[in-house]
Amino acid sequence: MQRVEDSAFAETGRRRTLPRKKPAVIGLVLLGLLAVGLTGIKLYNLHRYHLETESRMMMDTVVSIHALGPEKITVPAMDRAFGRMAEVDARFNIHNPDSPIYAFNRFGTPITDPEILEVVRFALDISRRSGGAFDITVSPLIDLWGFYEDTPRVPAASDIAERLDRIGYEHLILRKDRLEKIHPDIRIDLGAVAKGYAIAQAVSVLKAHGVSSALVDAGGDVYALGKKGSRYWHVGIKGPRETQVLGYLEAEDTAVVGSGDYERFFTENGVRYHHIFDPRTGYPADGLSGITLIAPDPMAADAWATALFVLGPQEGMKLADTLADIQVVMVTTSGDTLLSAGLRGDTLQTIPTTE
Amino acid sequence: MDLKEGRNSIDDGFYRLNVLDILLIGIILTGASGVLLFTGLGLNWGGASPSEASVFLAGRPTHRMNLEQNGESPLLDGAMVLEVQDGRIRVRKSDCANQICVNSGWIERPGAVIACVPNQVMIEIKTEKGAFLDAVVQ
Numbered sequence: 001m002q003r004v005e006d007s008a009f010a011e012t013g014r015r016r017t018l019p020r021k022k023p024a025v026i027g028l029v030l031l032g033l034l035a036v037g038l039t040g041i042k043l044y045n046l047h048r049y050h051l052e053t054e055s056r057m058m059m060d061t062v063v064s065i066h067a068l069g070p071e072k073i074t075v076p077a078m079d080r081a082f083g084r085m086a087e088v089d090a091r092f093n094i095h096n097p098d099s100p101i102y103a104f105n106r107f108g109t110p111i112t113d114p115e116i117l118e119v120v121r122f123a124l125d126i127s128r129r130s131g132g133a134f135d136i137t138v139s140p141l142i143d144l145w146g147f148y149e150d151t152p153r154v155p156a157a158s159d160i161a162e163r164l165d166r167i168g169y170e171h172l173i174l175r176k177d178r179l180e181k182i183h184p185d186i187r188i189d190l191g192a193v194a195k196g197y198a199i200a201q202a203v204s205v206l207k208a209h210g211v212s213s214a215l216v217d218a219g220g221d222v223y224a225l226g227k228k229g230s231r232y233w234h235v236g237i238k239g240p241r242e243t244q245v246l247g248y249l250e251a252e253d254t255a256v257v258g259s260g261d262y263e264r265f266f267t268e269n270g271v272r273y274h275h276i277f278d279p280r281t282g283y284p285a286d287g288l289s290g291i292t293l294i295a296p297d298p299m300a301a302d303a304w305a306t307a308l309f310v311l312g313p314q315e316g317m318k319l320a321d322t323l324a325d326i327q328v329v330m331v332t333t334s335g336d337t338l339l340s341a342g343l344r345g346d347t348l349q350t351i352p353t354t355e
Numbered sequence: 356m357d358l359k360e361g362r363n364s365i366d367d368g369f370y371r372l373n374v375l376d377i378l379l380i381g382i383i384l385t386g387a388s389g390v391l392l393f394t395g396l397g398l399n400w401g402g403a404s405p406s407e408a409s410v411f412l413a414g415r416p417t418h419r420m421n422l423e424q425n426g427e428s429p430l431l432d433g434a435m436v437l438e439v440q441d442g443r444i445r446v447r448k449s450d451c452a453n454q455i456c457v458n459s460g461w462i463e464r465p466g467a468v469i470a471c472v473p474n475q476v477m478i479e480i481k482t483e484k485g486a487f488l489d490a491v492v493q
Contacts, residue, residue: 023379031386038391055477062470062477066489150452220493228489236491245491258492264453292492351487
């Protein structure tokens with residue numbers, strides 16, 4: 001034992017005769033260790049911050065989910081989130097014969113599904129607070145204008161007046177455990193809230209399965225969960241008439257939802273008619289061409305986007321300023337951009353030109 | 356004792372920096388920043404400029420469109436026509452009912468998508484390293 005130590009000493013002693021080479025050797029070894037260490041960190045980060053993206057077609061649009069994290073966690077979580085959204089889509093789709101809404105609209109069968117009742121209760125609250133600008137019974141009007149089929153057209157004024165008698169949320173009776181209607185012609189379409197509800201459901205499924213950083217994008221209605229690693233999620237806002245975006249927001253734990261006159265529309269005799277109807281007049285809402293809402297709850301953002309769009313720039317912005325937690329960007333038909341009181345001037349940032 | 360004497364820079368436990376030490380620190384710092392820049396630690400830095408769009412039919416990627424090459428290409432036996440112009444792409448024509456895909460207009464931003472749900476077609480601008488914008492609200 002003693003001998004071994006001696007020989008080790010002897011060897012160091014010998015090496016000491018070449019002292020100038022030593023720091024270089026140590027330096028190279030340390031550098032090597034550093035490279036191995038940093039590559040290790042890189043591999044770990046690639047695993048830890050892996051960005052998984054998947055898109056599926058549902059709810060009449062493309063739904064994309066981006067999730068950051070180990071694939072072992074994100075992939076199954078995303079699959080379940082998509083599954084949940086498909087469930088919501090099927091349950092709330094007015095054209096699906098298996099949906100309780102289909103039976104309610106066609107045959108007057110009361111709705112007892114607790115999930116639908118929850119969304120209806122929420123929608124009716126928005127209807128009351130918006131003075132009827134938001135109305136889930138507007139469906140016969142959309143039908144009359146042909147927006148459910150291939151050939152939208154401007155109907156006769158008398159037909160519109162006649163349909164207006166057959167819509168109105170006050171014709172619905174929401175009891176504790178069932179939804180009924182007074183007038184047999186009343187039909188409901190939860191399209192203006194169901195997408196927000198589906199996004200909220202997807203987000204809670206992702207969270208429940210361990211995802212803390214994700215972006216759910218349902219055809220341009222977005223929820224940002226957490227941050228994208230070390231930076232915020234960048235959510236662009238598109239101007240209604242151009243391909244360029246107006247700017248972007250740094251989003252974390254918030255929904256950003258848009259509505260506009262540019263997605264579904266037709267032109268007749270030089271006039272543009274879009275699909276967001278004012279339930280009080282029977283015609284497409286006037287005054288705004290686009291609206292973006294920023295709110296913590298995607299369902300509230302979705303419903304208020306429609307409600308405030310219908311109310312228009314003056315009345316809509318006045319109401320928006322009284323709503324807690326909701327911020328609004330409006331673009332009027334004359335091209336002006338309006339921001340709600342809570343939005344600082346620099347909330348909408350311009351995109352760096354390096355992109 | 357023997358060891359201590361051999362190193363002239365060790366003086367009763369006090370270590371004095373000599374030129375070689377400074378050189379060594381220099382090498383390590385230069386090397387480290389090099390390695391750091393090279394590996395990037397796997398963090399998401401920078402973006403890539405797009406030059407390609409992917410076309411998906413019923414969820415499967417089927418075509419790649421070069422966005423540098425202007426022109427039109429029919430899809431689904433002419434049921435849809437895609438048009439490429441100066442790095443951007445749009446659906447110029449579609450036989451679908453609502454024409455949402457045609458109304459979507461041009462897209463050029465990495466990650467931007469046009470979808471035609473009735474035809475089960477999706478067009479997406481390719482991103483290599485991740486786009487600056489994660490989503491666009493419309």
